[in-house]
Amino acid sequence: MTRENLFSPSPSARITIKPIELNDIVLETFLQNLLNALQWGSFYSLIALGYTLVYGVLRLINFAHGDIVMVGAYIAFYISAALLGKYGMPQVLPGWAVLALTIPLTMVLTSLVGVTIERVAYRPLRRKGAHRLYVVITALMTGLILENGNLLLLGASRKKFPELIDKVIYKVGAIYVTNLKVGVILTSVLSFIVLHFIITKTKVGMAMRAISYDKFAIPLMGIPVDTVIVFTFVLGSAMAGLAGILFALSYPILDPYMGMSIGWKAFIAAVVGGIGDIRGAFVGGFILGIIEISVVAVFPSSYRDLIAFSILLLILTIKPTGLFGVPHTTKI
Amino acid sequence: MPLLEVDNLTQLFSGLCAVSELKLSLEERELVGLIGPNGAGKTTVFNIVSGFYQPTHGEIRFQGRKLTGLKPHQVSALGIARTFQNIRLWKEMSVLDNILVAQHYHLGYGLGGLFLRTPRYLKREKDIRNRAFELLEIFKIDQFAEEKPTNLPYGMQRKVEIVRALSSGPKLLLLDEPAAGLQATDVSELITLIQWVFDQFDLSIWMIEHQMKVVMSLCSQISVIDFGKLIASGTPEEIQRNPEVIKAYLGDDQL
Amino acid sequence: MKRLSVPILLVILFSILMGLSYFEVIDLYVQTVILFMGINIITSTSLNLVNGNMGEFSCGHAGFIAVGAYVSSILSVALFTKSRAFGPPILPPELAAYGFPFVLICGGIASALTGLLIAIPSFRTRDDYLAIITIAANYIIITAIINIDKIGGARGFMGMKRVIFAMEECAEIPWMVLWVFLFTVLTVIIIRRYMSSTYGKGVEAIRQDEIAAEIMGVNTNRIKLVTFMISSGLAGIAGGLYAHTVGYVNPKSFDLLKSTEALVMVYLGGMGSITGSVLSAVIFTLMLELLRPLQIIKWVAIPLLLIIIMQFRPEGIMGHRELGDIFPKLKKFYKFK
Numbered sequence: 001m002t003r004e005n006l007f008s009p010s011p012s013a014r015i016t017i018k019p020i021e022l023n024d025i026v027l028e029t030f031l032q033n034l035l036n037a038l039q040w041g042s043f044y045s046l047i048a049l050g051y052t053l054v055y056g057v058l059r060l061i062n063f064a065h066g067d068i069v070m071v072g073a074y075i076a077f078y079i080s081a082a083l084l085g086k087y088g089m090p091q092v093l094p095g096w097a098v099l100a101l102t103i104p105l106t107m108v109l110t111s112l113v114g115v116t117i118e119r120v121a122y123r124p125l126r127r128k129g130a131h132r133l134y135v136v137i138t139a140l141m142t143g144l145i146l147e148n149g150n151l152l153l154l155g156a157s158r159k160k161f162p163e164l165i166d167k168v169i170y171k172v173g174a175i176y177v178t179n180l181k182v183g184v185i186l187t188s189v190l191s192f193i194v195l196h197f198i199i200t201k202t203k204v205g206m207a208m209r210a211i212s213y214d215k216f217a218i219p220l221m222g223i224p225v226d227t228v229i230v231f232t233f234v235l236g237s238a239m240a241g242l243a244g245i246l247f248a249l250s251y252p253i254l255d256p257y258m259g260m261s262i263g264w265k266a267f268i269a270a271v272v273g274g275i276g277d278i279r280g281a282f283v284g285g286f287i288l289g290i291i292e293i294s295v296v297a298v299f300p301s302s303y304r305d306l307i308a309f310s311i312l313l314l315i316l317t318i319k320p321t322g323l324f325g326v327p328h329t330t331k332i
Numbered sequence: 333m334p335l336l337e338v339d340n341l342t343q344l345f346s347g348l349c350a351v352s353e354l355k356l357s358l359e360e361r362e363l364v365g366l367i368g369p370n371g372a373g374k375t376t377v378f379n380i381v382s383g384f385y386q387p388t389h390g391e392i393r394f395q396g397r398k399l400t401g402l403k404p405h406q407v408s409a410l411g412i413a414r415t416f417q418n419i420r421l422w423k424e425m426s427v428l429d430n431i432l433v434a435q436h437y438h439l440g441y442g443l444g445g446l447f448l449r450t451p452r453y454l455k456r457e458k459d460i461r462n463r464a465f466e467l468l469e470i471f472k473i474d475q476f477a478e479e480k481p482t483n484l485p486y487g488m489q490r491k492v493e494i495v496r497a498l499s500s501g502p503k504l505l506l507l508d509e510p511a512a513g514l515q516a517t518d519v520s521e522l523i524t525l526i527q528w529v530f531d532q533f534d535l536s537i538w539m540i541e542h543q544m545k546v547v548m549s550l551c552s553q554i555s556v557i558d559f560g561k562l563i564a565s566g567t568p569e570e571i572q573r574n575p576e577v578i579k580a581y582l583g584d585d586q587l
Numbered sequence: 588m589k590r591l592s593v594p595i596l597l598v599i600l601f602s603i604l605m606g607l608s609y610f611e612v613i614d615l616y617v618q619t620v621i622l623f624m625g626i627n628i629i630t631s632t633s634l635n636l637v638n639g640n641m642g643e644f645s646c647g648h649a650g651f652i653a654v655g656a657y658v659s660s661i662l663s664v665a666l667f668t669k670s671r672a673f674g675p676p677i678l679p680p681e682l683a684a685y686g687f688p689f690v691l692i693c694g695g696i697a698s699a700l701t702g703l704l705i706a707i708p709s710f711r712t713r714d715d716y717l718a719i720i721t722i723a724a725n726y727i728i729i730t731a732i733i734n735i736d737k738i739g740g741a742r743g744f745m746g747m748k749r750v751i752f753a754m755e756e757c758a759e760i761p762w763m764v765l766w767v768f769l770f771t772v773l774t775v776i777i778i779r780r781y782m783s784s785t786y787g788k789g790v791e792a793i794r795q796d797e798i799a800a801e802i803m804g805v806n807t808n809r810i811k812l813v814t815f816m817i818s819s820g821l822a823g824i825a826g827g828l829y830a831h832t833v834g835y836v837n838p839k840s841f842d843l844l845k846s847t848e849a850l851v852m853v854y855l856g857g858m859g860s861i862t863g864s865v866l867s868a869v870i871f872t873l874m875l876e877l878l879r880p881l882q883i884i885k886w887v888a889i890p891l892l893l894i895i896i897m898q899f900r901p902e903g904i905m906g907h908r909e910l911g912d913i914f915p916k917l918k919k920f921y922k923f924k
Contacts, residue, residue: 124898125897133858137897145891151886271716303734304730313708313723320708320716413803420799421799422796425791425792432785433792433803434804441786
């Protein structure tokens, strides 16, 4: 069950913790778990942001999104391997520089993949006026093609993502913090801030919100809808690419099905936050991360999905529109 | 006892007062109108009466029975039917099916009967179907029974919607702007139709309408609301002369 | 004649299938493929009721299939066979042939009750939220099964082949062909009867305009509940048949991939069309089997094929129509309501 291990959040396994005072243990375990939860939630958040962007603009549940994360991780793998001199290229760059180059390149290439899918699979269907759910089914199929196509092309052997930066362990008070964890959490917060700025302050962001508000009036206002949709996919897929790199850095074993489960879960996180609202996706991702880590801290890890999803269902039962969603008023 | 009593009805939408302390009543066998400028809260009143909104304050009684707290389908089963401003027929169902579904309140069979095709089920289905055809024939639209509503002209769709409302056997029929979007010739036809429905069926009609021609020629009593408040009520002649009404419609400094 | 044409056709088809299987003209592999077709027909027509007719988006159909599969398997194994988990048979194994339909129906009822639990929170939510609720429910059901050690947990549960053997003690006939055929026909009849009644037309009304339906006197919440329960109950029966056809169940075989298959069959066939769901279930099952030699390529080829089909028929094979709507002349020869 290697796949199960990949998803079980135990990134701190390699850190050796020195013997400590007994009365500190509870607090320390809590803080350590909180940190893990924030890191785990960062992945969900980044992926949920992509889901929510596309949903907000197109009302399309882009079920291929989790697999785009996987594609991002593989793209990052090949770029960094190439830069590290694996394919005959001379290695001139240090690890950190490779990482610094890999991140933007991966984001660009992943968004290209996302836009291609939009152009080839989704847009023609939209043009033909197909029912919205047919596009959703196409998205599901696209996800399957990405997963199995990858397996077909690259074979079943798992890829080991190179360690690009040396692990640094800081000791804050009594808990141990790795540079990677801090990096992941900071990156997700930062990307949320950037995204929030784009959505609320820029012209194209306003156009995105306008389309989600009224998709019939917008073309009449002279806004190029297709361009805005492409931009949405660029943003969402770039986020997915970023999530892919960060995930690969934290759990360096890649396999073609790595995006499936985390994608479905991120979608649920986006809905619990209130789908269509990027604040909701961001917060929802962290909530799911925190719930999952808390469950694993108390119960056997096989209970994780059972309890975590029950809690999410409970939240949705109490607040059906999600945490940030506004109730939809119907006019008659 | 009045058929419908609206008592101190108030509806707030997150602070916005759509209807405020409205007091109205409707007798049996009455054809009355509700008018007012755009956004005055007329449709909101209808939505509350049909159970779609729960009022913030106040009460509605229908034949002495409290309506507040009931679900729309329960209100419908008590005998209140309505049409909509922007026709809301089920577009992908045939005209006949539209009429059938509106009789849901008195199906009179259970799921067991449905799956086993018991004699009772077959009889009830036949009755419901016969009743639908009867209505279609009375209104001379039985030739469109298998047609989809979207294939019919707009005026005909209005008619089908009225027939659908009648098929649930209402004692009170709410018409929400029946003349909206109709051509002048269709409007006079509609007036005849509504008058005919009122004469033929044992019911009261309460209608919202913007076209004065319709209200003035049909209604015996008219209530006028503006900003959710009742500003006048009386016969059409009284309403036409009422300065408050003229002010509400045309503004202060006109006339 | 018009009234009898469908029953006569069904009897002929049934006799051919039973005969071919009994005299081993078709081998076990072909038999299994035919059985899967029937099971997939139940799966797709039942999901079609919620996703096609009612217009909701339920994504976790496999969860209900799992409940039915496990409940009926546990019951049949405990009742009619000697097993390590449940000890000696509770009833004499000779009764297996008679008891089996009841066991299946128990599985269906269990699934319907699970459906009830899930339908209630869905009242207050709008369209796509049902997708989440059902996906989450699918996860919950599978992890719940994994965590019950008594029924095998993640290893799966087996012993259903012995139930079949017990049935064959009674009479040496291809029992599963009989049951699958019977329940497939029953499912289609149930759904057809439901949707052609005035009560069931309320389901269509909900899809087209839920507010108008509620205001015109349709008890929308109750119809949603009933429809959801019928759909999940039938899925449970499909699960029971699947478990006894394969002889072994494993929580992994009811994951979201299985739900995806069900979704594909519904939308490939055309939303709301029973004929479409039946056709697409048959086509899909055949496609899976015919492309088997391609191995891993199959899992790229099938989704690709489906995407291409959807580009050409963006409303599915049948659209929202039935056989009689496409070939009105055929209506003269059969009556099926």
